[in-house]
Amino acid sequence: MNTKILEEVNKLIKEDSLTRTNIKGVNLYKTTTYLPRTPLTYDFCLVFVLQGKKIGYLSNNRFEYDSKNYLVVPTAMPFECETYASKEEPYICILIDIKKEIMQEIISSISKEESKKCEDVQISVFQDKVTNELEDSIYRLLKMLQSKEESNILGESILREIFYKIAIGENSHFLHKMFLENKAEAKMIRSLRTIHHEYNEHLDIPRLAKEEDMSVSSFHTHFKKVTSLSPLQYIKKIRLHKAMDLLTRRDMQVNETAYATGYESSSQFSKDFKSYYGYPPKEAKASFEII
Incomplete structure (x- = not known):
């Protein structure tokens, strides 16, 4: 990302935090602290890194996204992420929720020539290159966010522009197929929403x-192709991510959290939690505060 973009985002975000903006579903995030590989759930969103970088891990897949490569997550996905940041070079990103109705309209309107590139689909999450045109859209988005009036009036149009540029990206294969109702990829997305x-x-x-x-x-077969996990592995990860949220942000007790996340046995929950996070659920609050 160019220096003009960093100048504009720094007008909107001052301290390490998640900053909500004047456009619903568009958030800014900044941290000056390196974070080791940590569980994180992304849900149907775009991640544009303006400075620093993240490495996302999904089963055996590795995604490195920085100022030159954005990340597209077309469905809720339990990641593990490593964040590279420092006081000298903070990690700064824009998180944009993908609006299904707008993306559906855009993809259904794209020419057949563009759709030809959507033959082969690997995993649902993908990276793509930040083009000069996309940088220009992001710059204008950041300028717009500084005015509530402009955001209210023009917000949807700039998001539509960004979504279109994502939909014609070199690696946008899965994004197209997930909106074709009879395709296996679309069926998996519906199942993931149910889960x-x-x-x-x-x-x-x-x-x-x-x-x-x-x-x-x-x-x-199709579930693993889309998520890189078996259905049972995916369900377990989602439950454990939800459990971490309940333990750390809502201060729930271990037994209460186990049953709230679909476990029939508190002991099994504790065993799975420790295996995944490296410490028992009763220590989750302290570990979260250290991070």
């Missing part, structure tokens, strides 16, 4: 497969 809404209930894999008119084996 996120019902993570605290009993989740039956055969039922999820049947709801999308798929066999269990086909469901497993």
Whole structure:
């Protein structure tokens, strides 16, 4: 990102924090502290790094996103992220929620020539290059955010512009397929939404497969292709991420958290939590405060 962009974002964000802006779903984040590999859930969003960098880990996949490469997360995904930042060079990013209705309209309007590049899909999360045109859009977005009136009147138009540039990006294959209702990728997105809404209930894999008119084996195959995790692995990670939030931000007790996240056994919850985070759930609050 160029220096003009950094000048504008520093007018909007002063201290280490998440800063909400005049456009709903557009947030700024800054930190001067290096963070080791830490669990983090992204949900249907774009991440533009203006300074510093992050490395995201999803199973065996590694994503390095910085000022030259943005990240697209077209569905809720439990990551592990390492953040590179210092007082001399803070990590600064823009987080933009993807508005489904706008993206649906854009993708359905894209020419067949653009859609031809959407034949092969690997994993749902992808990186793409920050073009000069995209930098220009981000610069104008940051200028606009400084005025509540401009944000209210022109906010949707600048987001539409950014979404269009994402949708014609070199690696936007999955983004296209997830909006085609009969495609396996779209079916997986619907199942992922069900899991996120019902993570605290009993989740039956055969039922999820049947709801999308798929066999269990086909469901497993496509689910792993989209998320890089098996359905059970994904459900466990989502529950553990939710549990961390309940323990650290809502100050819930361990037993209470276990049942609130769909576990039938508090001891099994504690075992899974320690295996994933490296410490027992009763120490979560202290570990969170250290980070």
